[in-house]
Amino acid sequence: MADPMRIRAQAAGDKATVRVLMNHEMETGQRKDAAGKIIPAWYIQEVSAQLNGKTVMTAQWGPAVAKNPFLQFMIKGAKAGDKVSVSWADNKGDKRTDEATVT
Amino acid sequence: MHTRRDMLSHSAKVAAMLASIGMLPSLAHAQAAGYNTAAFDAKTIPDLMKILGAGTPVESKDVTVTGPDIAENGAVVPVGAATALPGVKRMLLLVEKNPSVLTAAFDVTDAVEANFSTRVKMGQSSNVYAVAMMGDGKVLFAKKEVKVTLGGCGG
Numbered sequence: 001m002a003d004p005m006r007i008r009a010q011a012a013g014d015k016a017t018v019r020v021l022m023n024h025e026m027e028t029g030q031r032k033d034a035a036g037k038i039i040p041a042w043y044i045q046e047v048s049a050q051l052n053g054k055t056v057m058t059a060q061w062g063p064a065v066a067k068n069p070f071l072q073f074m075i076k077g078a079k080a081g082d083k084v085s086v087s088w089a090d091n092k093g094d095k096r097t098d099e100a101t102v103t
Numbered sequence: 104m105h106t107r108r109d110m111l112s113h114s115a116k117v118a119a120m121l122a123s124i125g126m127l128p129s130l131a132h133a134q135a136a137g138y139n140t141a142a143f144d145a146k147t148i149p150d151l152m153k154i155l156g157a158g159t160p161v162e163s164k165d166v167t168v169t170g171p172d173i174a175e176n177g178a179v180v181p182v183g184a185a186t187a188l189p190g191v192k193r194m195l196l197l198v199e200k201n202p203s204v205l206t207a208a209f210d211v212t213d214a215v216e217a218n219f220s221t222r223v224k225m226g227q228s229s230n231v232y233a234v235a236m237m238g239d240g241k242v243l244f245a246k247k248e249v250k251v252t253l254g255g256c257g258g
Contacts, residue, residue, distance in 0.1 A: 015216065026224075028202075028224065030202065045138045046137070046138060049215075051214060054214070055212075056212055056214035056215050057209065057210065057211075057212065057214070057215045058209075058210045059207060059208060059209040059210065059219075060137075060138055060139060060142075060143075060207070060208045061206070061207045061208075062143040062203055062205055062206055062207065063143075063203070063224075064198060064201050064203065064206040064207075064223050064224045064225075065206060065207055065221060065222070065223055065224070066178060066179045066180070066221075066222035066223055066224050067178065067179070067224075069221060069222065070181070070220070070221055070222045071219070071220070071221050072183075072219065072220040072221070073209070073215055073216070073218065073219050073220075074215060074216040074218055075214055075215050075216075076213070076214055076215065076216060077214065
């Protein structure tokens with residue numbers, strides 16, 4: 001579904017800053033199309049991040065998060081070589097997971 | 104099913120059956136498990152706090168909200184919520200004048216810092232709040248006014 005997420009995870013000391021750019025329309029369900037019909041809401045509802053397989057962060061999003069969402073957060077205790085994976089699930093039941101290695 | 108009456112009653116039975124297992128097309132939301140829909144429907148901050156079972160938020164210098172003073176494009180406003188306080192359970196990002204106040208909620212574990220940045224849509228100039236829900240039940244917030252020159256909801 002959609003294009004892969006771009007994930008960059010950089011270690012600095014004992015923390016890693018993770019930046020993710022996801023591909024998603026994030027429709028609020030408030031816009032109307034040319035015919036005047038409401039475009040249905042379609043947005044990421046849950047996001048989670050794992051470090052080496054263990055969940056370190058979960059988030060719930062509403063439709064107000066911008067299109068092609070950007071997310072930045074910091075994982076403690078991550079070092080170079082660790083695997084970070086980020087997953088999202090949207091309100092239509094689509095999901096996606098991508099991973100990156102901490103540099 | 105050779106009379107119209109039979110066919111209609113059959114359709115009604117099938118619809119009732121589908122409704123009972125939540126499969127009717129009008130329920131267009133597939134709810135991801137654990138998603139707090141009611142919280143994302145809240146229209147005002149006090150309503151949201153009631154839905155989340157939280158107390159009245161108290162302004163605090165220990166919570167920071169980051170964002171531009173003026174956002175050129177309301178569809179993409181970079182905002183952040185952070186706190187250095189220990190014992191945070193969740194960080195929320197609220198846009199006061201949006202149709203639904205809650206934009207995002209981040210659960211904080213020991214493995215992450217309570218520091219999140221993302222981009223949000225703002226329908227109009229409004230206050231943006233970063234709320235920290237603490238493990239002991241306290242709710243702390245910081246707010247910042249962000250002016251928007253072009254609203255972000257496509258309306």
